[in-house]
Amino acid sequence: MRYAMAIDTKKCVGCGDCVVACQTENNVPHGYCRDWIVESVDGTYPSLSLEFRSERCNHCDNSPCVRCCPTGASHKAEGGIVLVTHHKCIGCGACIQSCPYDARYPHPEGYVDKCTFCIHRVEKGQNPACVDVCPTHCLYFGDLDDPNSDVSLALKDRKWKVLAPEAGTKPQLYFLT
Amino acid sequence: MKTRRDFIKISAVGTGATVLGLSAFGAKKFKWFEPKIEGPVSDEDLTPYATYCEVCFWKCGAWAYVDKQGRIRKIVGNQNDPHCNGRLCPRGTGGVGMYYDEDRLKTPLIREKKADGSQEFREASWEEALDLVASKMKEVKEKYGPEAFGLFNHGNPGGHLEHLMRAYGSESNAEPAFANCRGPRSSAYFATFGAYIGSPECTDIRDTGCLVLIGSHLGENMHNSQVQEMSQAIDNGATIITVDPRFSTAAAHSTHWLPIKPATDIALLMAWIHVLIYENLYNKAFVDQYTFGLDHLKEHVKNMTPEWAYGITDIKPDVIRKTARAMAGAAPAVVIHPGRHVVWYGDDTQRERAMAILTALLGAWGKRGGLYIPEGVSVPKYPQPHYPEPEWTWKDINEGKYPLATMGITTELLKASVPRLNYKHQVKAWFVGGTNLPLAMPDKKLFKEAAEAVEFIAVMDTMPMEITGYADVILPEATYLERYDFIRSSPNRVPNIAVHVPAAEPKYDSKPGWWIAKQIGERLGLHDYFNYDDFSEVVDWQLKQLGTSLEEMKKIGVKEYPRKSGPLYLGDGEEFKFNTSTGKVELYSVDFADEGFEAMPVYKAHPEPPQNFYRLIYGRAPMHTFSRTSNNPNLWDLMSENAVWVNPKVADLWALKKDQEVWLKNQDGAVTSFPVKVRVTERIRWDSVYMVHGFGHSDKKLSRAYGRGASDEELITNIAVDPIMGGTGMRGNFITFLKDNPATEVKEDKA
Numbered sequence: 017m018r019y020a021m022a023i024d025t026k027k028c029v030g031c032g033d034c035v036v037a038c039q040t041e042n043n044v045p046h047g048y049c050r051d052w053i054v055e056s057v058d059g060t061y062p063s064l065s066l067e068f069r070s071e072r073c074n075h076c077d078n079s080p081c082v083r084c085c086p087t088g089a090s091h092k093a094e095g096g097i098v099l100v101t102h103h104k105c106i107g108c109g110a111c112i113q114s115c116p117y118d119a120r121y122p123h124p125e126g127y128v129d130k131c132t133f134c135i136h137r138v139e140k141g142q143n144p145a146c147v148d149v150c151p152t153h154c155l156y157f158g159d160l161d162d163p164n165s166d167v168s169l170a171l172k173d174r175k176w177k178v179l180a181p182e183a184g185t186k187p188q189l190y191f192l193t
Numbered sequence: 194m195k196t197r198r199d200f201i202k203i204s205a206v207g208t209g210a211t212v213l214g215l216s217a218f219g220a221k222k223f224k225w226f227e228p229k230i231e232g233p234v235s236d237e238d239l240t241p242y243a244t245y246c247e248v249c250f251w252k253c254g255a256w257a258y259v260d261k262q263g264r265i266r267k268i269v270g271n272q273n274d275p276h277c278n279g280r281l282c283p284r285g286t287g288g289v290g291m292y293y294d295e296d297r298l299k300t301p302l303i304r305e306k307k308a309d310g311s312q313e314f315r316e317a318s319w320e321e322a323l324d325l326v327a328s329k330m331k332e333v334k335e336k337y338g339p340e341a342f343g344l345f346n347h348g349n350p351g352g353h354l355e356h357l358m359r360a361y362g363s364e365s366n367a368e369p370a371f372a373n374c375r376g377p378r379s380s381a382y383f384a385t386f387g388a389y390i391g392s393p394e395c396t397d398i399r400d401t402g403c404l405v406l407i408g409s410h411l412g413e414n415m416h417n418s419q420v421q422e423m424s425q426a427i428d429n430g431a432t433i434i435t436v437d438p439r440f441s442t443a444a445a446h447s448t449h450w451l452p453i454k455p456a457t458d459i460a461l462l463m464a465w466i467h468v469l470i471y472e473n474l475y476n477k478a479f480v481d482q483y484t485f486g487l488d489h490l491k492e493h494v495k496n497m498t499p500e501w502a503y504g505i506t507d508i509k510p511d512v513i514r515k516t517a518r519a520m521a522g523a524a525p526a527v528v529i530h531p532g533r534h535v536v537w538y539g540d541d542t543q544r545e546r547a548m549a550i551l552t553a554l555l556g557a558w559g560k561r562g563g564l565y566i567p568e569g570v571s572v573p574k575y576p577q578p579h580y581p582e583p584e585w586t587w588k589d590i591n592e593g594k595y596p597l598a599t600m601g602i603t604t605e606l607l608k609a610s611v612p613r614l615n616y617k618h619q620v621k622a623w624f625v626g627g628t629n630l631p632l633a634m635p636d637k638k639l640f641k642e643a644a645e646a647v648e649f650i651a652v653m654d655t656m657p658m659e660i661t662g663y664a665d666v667i668l669p670e671a672t673y674l675e676r677y678d679f680i681r682s683s684p685n686r687v688p689n690i691a692v693h694v695p696a697a698e699p700k701y702d703s704k705p706g707w708w709i710a711k712q713i714g715e716r717l718g719l720h721d722y723f724n725y726d727d728f729s730e731v732v733d734w735q736l737k738q739l740g741t742s743l744e745e746m747k748k749i750g751v752k753e754y755p756r757k758s759g760p761l762y763l764g765d766g767e768e769f770k771f772n773t774s775t776g777k778v779e780l781y782s783v784d785f786a787d788e789g790f791e792a793m794p795v796y797k798a799h800p801e802p803p804q805n806f807y808r809l810i811y812g813r814a815p816m817h818t819f820s821r822t823s824n825n826p827n828l829w830d831l832m833s834e835n836a837v838w839v840n841p842k843v844a845d846l847w848a849l850k851k852d853q854e855v856w857l858k859n860q861d862g863a864v865t866s867f868p869v870k871v872r873v874t875e876r877i878r879w880d881s882v883y884m885v886h887g888f889g890h891s892d893k894k895l896s897r898a899y900g901r902g903a904s905d906e907e908l909i910t911n912i913a914v915d916p917i918m919g920g921t922g923m924r925g926n927f928i929t930f931l932k933d934n935p936a937t938e939v940k941e942d943k944a
């Protein structure tokens with residue numbers, strides 16, 4: 017099993033609903049976020065292109081954050097979901113430093129927090145909250161090993177890219193272009 | 194509050210420009226950690242309460258999830274609601290913040306004049322506040338007649354006040370949603386098709402082959418089901434044509450973006466019409482059978498060629514032809530989106546007419562993928578006596594101006610409140626419900642003069658806002674999550690209703706709008722109009738007439754009904770009589786001609802910015818609505834202030850840097866109260882600037898929103914009034930930059 021997410025940049029409008037849904041679903045404190053939006057513009061007026069990307073932890077196959085965690089708090093759960101066990105985290109921040117995607121944040125209570133792919137929902141066969149809320153239906157989630165999962169189907173006929181492939185982390189967030 | 198990073202990152206060039214790296218946080222705590230904050234709860238442990246979102250006017254059916262401690266944890270869309278298909282927009286998802294906002298109005302407040310002349314609000318009991326409103330209403334009635342008590346209303350809260358005012362004898366009401374927003378399109382589509390476009394608009398985007406957006410920012414205005422359908426249209430490979438001087442989100446997702454010169458849209462529309470007619474691309478069957486005036490129109494647009502329009506709009510003739518042919522190719526599955534906030538240049542009804550005519554030529558009315566025929570549920574009226582007949586109403590306030598207005602005009606109501614302007618019918622007191630007038634109205638000066646002239650202002654709202662600052666009495670209203678309210682029955686493809694059930698008790702000492710209206714009504718001896726103890730009785734009675742009950746609706750939230758008016762689309766060649774003077778779709782408007790207006794739209798040039806000035810274009814961000822959500826903690830997190838978008842060429846000229854704070858000044862010398870950050874971006878033309886509406890709050894009680902960003906409304910002093918329906922065109926203002934605080938400049942001048 018290999019959980020992954022695909023994000024269709026042709027449809028995302030950068031509304032941030034995924035961010036708010038994550039905030040309420042996971043009780044993320046105000047002022048912090050587990051997912052966020054990047055807007056990137058290319059060209060000069062009027063020959064322009066614009067891309068919105070809803071970004072979050074890439075649940076990297078080869079995850080430096082897990083390797084560098086001195087206490088084992090950062091670990092990989094079933095299906096490759098990268099998690100932090102809060103009570104084992106000493107807040108040293110090594111994982112924050114090691115993540116090339118800026119995906120982790122220091123929770124004000126002293127531990128490191130990040131996207132969990134809403135594992136509490138996924139375990140019950142539901143989608144992550146951001147996927148279910150997105151009004152443009154541009155997020156696809158599922159098991160890459162299952163050719164019929166939403167994410168596999170989304171990746172099948174489209175071009176895609178991953179972010180910072182040069183970092184060698186093997187990210188599991190695919191951006192459809 | 195310090196944020197770890199921006200919730201929205203803007204990267205200047207291409208992909209991969211994300212800001213990377215971050216330093217570890219503060220002092221390290223070398224101890225095993227026991228988390229106190231609760232994590233997620235599973236949906237099974239939460240109780241869902243049926244509601245519909247009231248953060249904006251789309252009214253999406255939703256469930257408020259409440260945990261065992263009675264706290265509202267999250268709000269999600271109702272799967273069975275065609276307004277949202279189970280998904281809310283960011284504002285709807287963030288609706289919890291509206292409930293939890295600790296800046297909410299908590300208790301009734303009464304303005305008190307002190308001996309030294311200063312004024313302040315003091316807390317009051319409901320008894321006292323309601324008595325005061327009722328006594329003022331009696332006083333106005335005796336002195337001037339009930340008609341002199343005006344009402345500015347919006348949404349559900351406004352509805353309860355409207356009922357109260359009508360029972361009391363006044364129909365002097367107006368809502369910004371008409372003359373400051375969508376009025377021109379109502380009048381234009383009604384004149385053309387004899388039907389209203391409705392809300393949600395009856396646009397069949399999900400099945401369209403071609404979607405045309407003219408200054409309509411789908412995706413930035415999160416009109417939920419339409420944004421969803423635009424996404425479906427993208428998946429289906431529909432052609433999307435976006436006309437906008439700004440590279441909007443919709444433009445970025447379009448097949449064709451036409452970067453039009455501002456204020457020239459009518460020329461483009463007329464050229465499209467020209468191409469359809471003179472290239473014989475229009476839908477002959479539809480036009481022959483259903484329309485009136487093709488010959489007039491043909492003659493009228495004879496010289497309005499793409500070459501003619503090019504000189505006006507900056508859009509190349511071949512692009513005009515290509516896009517017109519794309520529409521014709523997809524016809525009748527074409528949506529010419531009528532837009533929402535359509536008051537731009539004062540000839541807006543005519544621009545909307547051009548859009549309606551284009552729709553008719555493509556045969557896209559009543560067709561799959563065009564405009565569908567909407568149907569709503571008519572909710573039976575709870576038994577009550579007839580309303581008394583007022584001696585004059587909002588119609589008379591207009592004094593014969595704007596004959597085709599279908600609702601009260603806010604600016605006219607303001608003018609009638611200013612004795613100096615000598616209106617025949619004078620307004621002496623106001624009730625304001627659910628609208629933050631100072632930020633919703635153009636022409637601040639007029640607003641201030643009117644607010645100062647009236648004898649009494651009562652405001653009902655959930656949040657302290659600029660308008661509450663003008664109140665004599667402030668009535669704190671419960672949020673939609675804490676009250677029963679009207680049944681929602683807006684027309685849609687399938688007729689349906691939705692209900693509100695309180696998910697929590699009203700916080701603090703706030704009260705539902707219906708309760709406030711009833712209490713005042715009772716004090717005025719209007720019990721027969723408020724013959725219930727709790728509004729749930731009204732709702733239940735109405736639901737029973739509709740063959741359901743509150744009990745059932747609590748479980749389902751939204752209920753659909755079979756259509757009675759016939760199919761969603763017109764059959765091929767089916768007989769149909771339109772509700773216009775000719776019974777046909779009027780390409781040539783007989784009503785407009787009769788009233789002395791142009792029967793077919795004409796392009797007229799509008800003033801252009803003087804040197805060193807730039808056209809002020811304003812719009813929406815997906816995470817906020819009007820000025821009402823700027824303080825919502827969840828949404829503030831996403832966007833806490835606006836910025837002024839400046840083209841890099843302009844930035845160079847003025848030596849403006851990214852994030853530099855500037856004050857904006859308009860052609861009439863109006864200056865923003867607060868500075869606004871510069872956003873240097875290619876997404877805007879060099880003759881214009883852009884900012885998101887609804888920021889620059891001046892009420893200190895909004896602890897988050899106060900002083901954040903600038904208010905576009907302060908810069909809108911030049912208003913082009915639409916002679917047809919009184920719309921207030923607000924895009925004719927030009928701004929320049931002040932790099933130093935104008936307040937200090939003044940001080941230095943004096944020194």
Ligand code: SF4
Pocket residue numbers: 027028029030031032033034035053068070149150151152153154155
């Ligand atoms: S909710 Fe969907 S459309 Fe909105 S920003 Fe997130 S991914 Fe994009």
Ligand code: SF4
Pocket residue numbers: 072073074075076079080081082098114115116117118119120130185
């Ligand atoms: S994105 Fe960052 S936090 Fe997430 S798995 Fe990769 S390295 Fe770790």
Ligand code: SF4
Pocket residue numbers: 246247248249250251252253277280281282283284285286415416417818
């Ligand atoms: S569009 Fe958004 S804010 Fe408006 S009613 Fe729907 S969910 Fe609420």
